[in-house]
Amino acid sequence: MxxxxxxxxxxxxxxxxxxxxxxxxxxxxxAWTAGNFTATLNGNMVIDAGIAAECTDSTLTGTIDAAGNLTITDASVSGCGVTVTPEGLPWSGSLNNGVASINGFSMSAIGCTYGGNISGSFTGTDLPVTATFTEQTVAKTSGWLCPGSATVTATYDFNPA
The missing domain is CATH 1.20.5 (Single alpha-helices involved in coiled-coils or other helix-helix interfaces)
Known part of the structure; x- marks a missing residue:
């Protein structure tokens, strides 16, 4: 050469x-396919503030953008044995690098309201994905004679709406 x-x-x-x-x-x-989503409870949701409420049905609806950011505009919970009411919607959150988060999560039951940010895990790169939140601690935000915190355990299947 x-x-x-x-x-x-x-x-x-x-x-x-x-x-x-x-x-x-x-x-x-x-990138995520931006649009509307519906997340349905897979199994039971357990909200435990000293006495566990086990809920059999829950749905979250909202939008996801291309970066995986969530806006949860509606939430419902039923089959708990007591009335559980989602509060303070919309909630924000994200599905990012295997971490699922819901910010501003808030629910009330029997005169006690608990809220905060919860995080869990998921696998996948676009909907549908399953996100699991295990024993996430949320603080008491209102109520009298209520324990100072509660834990939330739930698995949701996120699907395009």
């Missing part, structure tokens, strides 16, 4: 490596 050929080969190799580096760093992250 001549000296000129070696230089041209080195320049071509360097240029190809630089182009590959730019292509790899410029590749966009996987």
């Amino acid at each position: 001549s000296r000129t050929t070696k230089k041209l080969a080195a320049i071509a190799s360097t240029t190809a490596a630089a182009a590959l580096a730019v292509a790899v760093t410029a590749t966009p992250a996987l």
